[in-house]
Structures are given as structure tokens and as C-alpha cells.
Amino acid sequence: MIEIKNLTKKFNRFTALQNVQLQFNTGNAIALIGPNGCGKTTLIKCILGLNVVEEGQIFVKGENINDSYQYRKSIGYMPQIGRYPENLSIEQTINMVKDARNTKEHNYDYELLESFELEKLYQKKMRTLSGGTTQKVSAVLAFLFNPDIIILDEPTAGLDPLAAEILKQKIIKEKNKGKLILITSHLLSELDEILTEVVFMNEGKVLVHQSAQDLKTQTGKDKISEGIISILKTIQ
Numbered sequence: 107m108i109e110i111k112n113l114t115k116k117f118n119r120f121t122a123l124q125n126v127q128l129q130f131n132t133g134n135a136i137a138l139i140g141p142n143g144c145g146k147t148t149l150i151k152c153i154l155g156l157n158v159v160e161e162g163q164i165f166v167k168g169e170n171i172n173d174s175y176q177y178r179k180s181i182g183y184m185p186q187i188g189r190y191p192e193n194l195s196i197e198q199t200i201n202m203v204k205d206a207r208n209t210k211e212h213n214y215d216y217e218l219l220e221s222f223e224l225e226k227l228y229q230k231k232m233r234t235l236s237g238g239t240t241q242k243v244s245a246v247l248a249f250l251f252n253p254d255i256i257i258l259d260e261p262t263a264g265l266d267p268l269a270a271e272i273l274k275q276k277i278i279k280e281k282n283k284g285k286l287i288l289i290t291s292h293l294l295s296e297l298d299e300i301l302t303e304v305v306f307m308n309e310g311k312v313l314v315h316q317s318a319q320d321l322k323t324q325t326g327k328d329k330i331s332e333g334i335i336s337i338l339k340t341i342q
């Protein structure tokens with residue numbers, strides 16, 4: 107569903123991604139793991155078209171992303187830090203994003219909106235929201251259009267434990283429907299129930315891409331999070 111071929115991303119002379127080759131298939135939840143600054147967000151932004159891809163190619167559902175913007179409709183994105191017009195209410199923000207999609211009829215997914223009980227806060231202005239509530243709005247928007255691919259950058263950072271659990275269960279539910287989930291997180295214990303594959307990155311390179319089961323077998327650990335720690339110790 108997503109294929110990345112020979113992707114190199116430079117910011118002036120700095121190489122943030124080097125010859126990245128990856129393939130992600132439907133029905134999987136994949137964690138991008140690696141130390142701060144290793145290139146996780148840069149990779150996500152390349153897939154989203156927010157970073158220009160000059161060297162290498164990215165295909166989403168078989169289409170080269172440089173050929174059309176339409177592929178973005180297949181992707182829901184929850185950024186690390188969501189930035190919204192300060193003076194809009196939560197309701198106006200959600201309506202603005204719906205309008206921007208320009209689709210009259212849509213099979214909207216309001217499940218997270220309801221679970222987070224955000225309708226109670228509908229009239230609050232975005233600038234007055236706590237960091238965690240802003241994250242909830244970002245999560246709602248990522249799932250709202252029922253996308254086939256959901257990309258979550260540090261999704262549970264700042265969420266309270268109940269909200270983090272609600273989001274985790276939602277991720278599992280959507281993965282089980284056959285969607286592709288890409289997730290970056292430093293909170294490894296939260297990933298245990300979710301993941302089917304793990305990608306380890308360091309200094310802009312992919313070091314390992316393996317299934318969660320292989321990771322557990324290879325490291326001799328019962329939990330994915332413990333297996334990830336074992337691998338991280340060897341690469342840091």
C-alpha cells in the first residue's frame with residue numbers, strides 16, 4: 107500500500123534520510139522507532155507530501171505521490187503538535203477541515219469525538235485548549251474521513267491515561283478492519299498490543315524492518331517493547 111524506493115532527503119547539506127527502502131502493506135500497524143532526530147517525522151512528512159521528495163520515489167496505492175495530490179485523501183494524519191486557527195472553536199475547526207475536503211457526502215467517523223466527549227467543549231476556542239485536548243482534536247481529525255492509511259506522530263504524548271487507552275483501542279479496531287497504521291512513539295509499552303511490524307531508524311537510515319513476532323523471537327522477549335529496548339541498546 108505504501109512503497110518507498112531509494113528515498114534520500116536533504117536539508118541543504120544535511121542528509122536527514124539516506125537511501126530508505128520500505129514497503130508497508132494493508133492491515134498492519136507499523137512503529138517507526140529510533141533516537142531523537144533520526145528522521146522519523148521527516149519520513150512521515152515525505153509520505154504526506156509536506157516534504158518535497160527530490161531523490162527516490164514514494165508510491166501510495168501504486169501511485170507515485172509526485173504525480174497527483176489525490177492520494178492524500180487516503181491518509182489521515184495526526185501530527186506531533188497540531189496547529190489550528192486560534193480563534194476558531196473546536197466545532198468550527200472540524201467543520202473547516204470538512205469543508206476543505208470538499209466532499210458533500212462522506213462516511214464520517216465520529217467515534218473518537220464521542221469517546222473523548224469533545225462535543226461538550228465544542229464552543230471552546232482552539233487557543234484556550236490544553237495540550238491534551240488539542241491532541242484529542244488532532245486524533246478526531248485523523249480518523250474523521252475513514253482513511254485507509256492512518257499516520258500518527260507521537261499520538262499519546264500529552265494524553266491522559268484514559269484518553270490514551272481510548273485512542274489505542276481505536277487504532278487496534280481500525281487495523282483489524284484492514285487499514286494501514288504508521289505510528290511513531292517513544293512510549294514503547296503502549297505499542298505492545300498494537301504492533302505487527304517495527305522499523306528501526308538511526309541517523310536517517312533504516313537499520314531493521316521486521317515483524318513483531320520475529321522481533322520477539324530474535325530477542326527472546328515476550329513483549330515487543332522489551333524486544334525494541336534490546337535492539338535500541340545495540341544501535342545507540
Ligand SMILES: Nc1ncnc2c1ncn2[C@@H]1O[C@H](COP(=O)(O)OP(=O)(O)OP(=O)(O)O)[C@@H](O)[C@H]1O
Nearest residue numbers: 117120121122140141142143144145146147148149
Ligand atoms: N525543515 C528542516 N530543515 C532542516 N533540518 C530539518 C528540517 N526538518 C528536520 N530536520 C532535521 O532532520 C533530522 C531529523 O528530524 P526528525 O524531525 O525527522 O527526527 P525524529 O526522528 O522525528 O525525532 P524526534 O524523535 O525527536 O521526534 C534532525 O536533525 C532535524 O534537525
